[in-house]
Amino acid sequence: DAGVIQSPRHEVTEMGQEVTLRCKPISGHNSLFWYRQTMMRGLELLIYFNNNVPIDDSGMPEDRFSAKMPNASFSTLKIQPSEPRDSAVYFCASSPGRKQYFGPGTRLTVT
Amino acid sequence: GENVEQHPSTLSVQEGDSAVIKCTYSDSASNYFPWYKQELGKGPQLIIDIRSNVGEKKDQRIAVTLNKTAKHFSLHITETQPEDSAVYFCAASIGSGDYKLSFGAGTTVTVRA
Numbered sequence: 529d530a531g532v533i534q535s536p537r538h539e540v541t542e543m544g545q546e547v548t549l550r551c552k553p554i555s556g557h558n559s560l561f562w563y564r565q566t567m568m569r570g571l572e573l574l575i576y577f578n579n580n581v582p583i584d585d586s587g588m589p590e591d592r593f594s595a596k597m598p599n600a601s602f603s604t605l606k607i608q609p610s611e612p613r614d615s616a617v618y619f620c621a622s623s624p625g626r627k628q629y630f631g632p633g634t635r636l637t638v639t
Numbered sequence: 640g641e642n643v644e645q646h647p648s649t650l651s652v653q654e655g656d657s658a659v660i661k662c663t664y665s666d667s668a669s670n671y672f673p674w675y676k677q678e679l680g681k682g683p684q685l686i687i688d689i690r691s692n693v694g695e696k697k698d699q700r701i702a703v704t705l706n707k708t709a710k711h712f713s714l715h716i717t718e719t720q721p722e723d724s725a726v727y728f729c730a731a732s733i734g735s736g737d738y739k740l741s742f743g744a745g746t747t748v749t750v751r752a
Binding site for chain 2: 532573627628
């Protein structure tokens with residue numbers, strides 16, 4: 529079975545540019561989570577969706593961050609404009625209930 | 640919100656020895672406790688989980704114990720092997736329709752051959 533798919537795997541962009549990260553959850557999972565991982569702050573939950581509806585976005589750091597889930601098989605996390613402090617690994621995870629299954633992550637570098 | 644503390648931050652063990660990682664949580668309403676293993680360049684992988692109505696759970700060489708009264712839970716890895724080297728994260732969730740996980744800071748485990 530295919531796991532959670534994320535693209536791109538690596539993204540290097542310049543400060544001020546728009547960045548879009550993509551996620552395809554495991555088929556049949558009804559919850560989707562976006563996390564950010566840094567050395568300083570560890571794993572942080574940014575936002576999560578249940579049945580395509582955003583339930584909790586309290587972890588989204590600023591208005592520069594936005595996330596959408598237009599259907600059950602696709603979600604995006606957008607940063608506009610990007611800043612160097614956004615450099616991190618961004619993970620998407622999906623879940624049929626309690627157990628969360630993580631994707632391979634997108635390593636974002638903002639110069 | 641839930642606060643999860645994890646110790647130690649690094650752990651070096653000789654191959655064949657056991658490794659123990661401990662976590663404490665703050666919210667007594669937490670009732671689901673998963674453990675994740677993250678290898679370099681990969682996403683966290685769920686390796687074992689336990690619910691609050693269970694005190695211990697085993698899966699081959701790994702086991703998790705839960706003490707609800709003390710609000711702490713532990714991961715035990717026996718007969719460690721080089722492939723057990725990774726970063727391990729504990730987490731806690733309140734549940735009841737809210738499946739957010741609060742993660743510990745992680746433990747880097749190194750198994751020496």
